[in-house]
Amino acid sequence: MIKGQRLKISEITREPVFDVGITMHLSGPGEIGTACFCLDASGALTEGRWLVYGDNRVSPEGAVRFMGTSRSDGDDFEVTLGKVPVGVAKIVFVAFVSGPGAMNQLTYGHLRIKAGETELARYVLSGIDFGQEKAVMLAEIYSKSGEWRLYLNGQGFAEGIEGVFRHFRAEELWKGMAEQAAAEVASPGGAVVLSSDQAREILEVLRRSAPQDYDQWPSQDMGDDPRREPDADRASRGSGKPPTLH
Numbered sequence: 001m002i003k004g005q006r007l008k009i010s011e012i013t014r015e016p017v018f019d020v021g022i023t024m025h026l027s028g029p030g031e032i033g034t035a036c037f038c039l040d041a042s043g044a045l046t047e048g049r050w051l052v053y054g055d056n057r058v059s060p061e062g063a064v065r066f067m068g069t070s071r072s073d074g075d076d077f078e079v080t081l082g083k084v085p086v087g088v089a090k091i092v093f094v095a096f097v098s099g100p101g102a103m104n105q106l107t108y109g110h111l112r113i114k115a116g117e118t119e120l121a122r123y124v125l126s127g128i129d130f131g132q133e134k135a136v137m138l139a140e141i142y143s144k145s146g147e148w149r150l151y152l153n154g155q156g157f158a159e160g161i162e163g164v165f166r167h168f169r170a171e172e173l174w175k176g177m178a179e180q181a182a183a184e185v186a187s188p189g190g191a192v193v194l195s196s197d198q199a200r201e202i203l204e205v206l207r208r209s210a211p212q213d214y215d216q217w218p219s220q221d222m223g224d225d226p227r228r229e230p231d232a233d234r235a236s237r238g239s240g241k242p243p244t245l246h
Contacts (some may be wrong), residue, residue, distance in 0.1 A: 001121050001122060001123040001152055002123070002152065003123075003129070003152050003153075003154040004152060004154065005151075005152045006149055006150065006151050006152075007121075007149065007150045008147060008148075008149050008150075009081070009141065009147075009148040009149060009150055010147070010148075012113050012120050012121050012150065013113065013115055013120050015115045016080065016081070016082055017078060017079070017080045018078075018079055018113055018114065018115055018120070019067070019076050019077065019078055019079070019112075019113070019114040019115070019116070020036075020076070020077045020079060020093055020111060020112070020113060020114075020139070021073030021074075021075070021076050021077075021110075021111070021112040021114055022034050022073060022074055022075045022076075022077075022093065022095060022109075022110075022111050022112075022138065023073045023074040023075075023108070023109060023110050023112075024074060024095050024106060024108075024109040024125075025106065025107045025108045025109065026097065026101050026105045026106060026107065027105045027106075027107050027127075028100060028101035028105040029099065029100050029101060030097040030098060030099045030100050030101025030102075030105070031097070031098045031099055032074065032095055032096070032097060032098070033053075033054075033095070033096050033097075033098050033161070034053070034074070034075040034077075034093065034094065034095050034096075035051060035052065035053040035093075035094050035096075035161070036051070036052040036053065036059075036064050036066070036077050036091060036092065036093050036094070037050070037051055037052075037090075037091075037092045037094060037164070037168055038050040038051070038052065038059050038063070038064060038084075038088045038090070038091055038092075039088065039089060039090040039091075039092060039168060040087055040088065040089060041089040042169075043089075043090060043168065043169075044168055044169040044170070045165070045168040045169070045170040045173065046087075046170075047173075048173055048176075048177075050088070051173075052064045052065070052066050052077065053066055054066060054068075060085065061083045061084070061085050062080060062083050063079070063080055063081070063083040063084040063085070063088065063091075064077055064078070064079055064080075064091060065077065065078040073112065077093065079091065079141065081141075081148050084143075089142060089143050090140050090141070090142045090143075091140065091141040091142075092137055092139070092140040092141075092153070092168075093111065093137070093138045093139050093140070094135060094136065094137055094138065094161070094164055095109070095135070095136055095138055096134060096135035096136070096160055096161040096164070097134045097135070097160065101134075102130070102131070102132045102133060102134050103127065103129075103130035103131075103132075103133045103134065103135075103136055103156060104127045104128075104130045104131055104132065104133075105127055106125060106126055106127040106129075106130065107126070107127065108124075108125075108126060109124070109125035109126065110122055110123060110124050110125065111123045111125075111138045111139055111152075113150075123138070123139065123152050125138075125154075129154065130156055131156070131158075132158055133156030133157055133158055134157065134158060134159070134160035134161075135156065135157040135159075135160045135161045135163060135164050136154060136155065136156045136157070137153040137154070137155045137156075137164070138152070138153065138154070139151065139152050139153055140153055162174055
């Protein structure tokens with residue numbers, strides 16, 4: 001598969017449930033995170049429950065599930081198209097850089113459609129495909145004329161994951177997530193509440209200095225466990241970028 005290509009899902013698989021596996025490796029110090037946005041017909045993210053990632057692992061109706069790391073991919077999402085409710089018209093998979101670095105430092109990346117561990121299709125990416133973008137829409141599954149299709153998007157955002165939220169008209173949701181992160185580091189007496197930027201900076205320092213308490217996104221290693229079980233030890237409890245998305 002190549003950037004810009006459009007395919008019918010039925011041309012890839014007729015399985016009622018399939019996986020989308022994402023692997024991204026950077027040459028620099030930044031880390032890669034992933035998220036799935038379930039959008040309405042206008043392309044908007046209307047509620048936080050339609051954002052699937054490490055802190056919110058299942059969408060309503062169970063249409064999309066974040067499965068954590070797999071043996072062969074950095075992050076795995078399980079998609080059940082038969083459970084997608086009427087209000088969802090697009091399912092968009094996004095990768096982003098957390099911390100320093102940009103997508104042009106990508107040494108290797110791919111998005112795979114899989115049935116279990118059987119690969120059905122692969123979209124390969126590298127740093128030469130990008131500039132200073134810190135987030136990219138890898139692919140979207142969308143409904144057209146009653147049929148689900150796959151579009152290999154590849155659109156980048158220099159602003160990072162925050163730019164993706166704006167693109168999906170979810171600025172207020174992003175703002176609320178940032179404010180929640182700031183509230184979590186308010187002083188014990190509640191007299192001083194840090195700004196969103198201050199909160200993110202402090203939480204990032206804490207996360208780096210005490211990774212056992214401030215978990216990161218699932219690692220990009222191959223892992224030893226072939227089962228696609230979400231790793232509870234990787235569940236975020238307050239990472240530096242609200243809420244582990246930035």
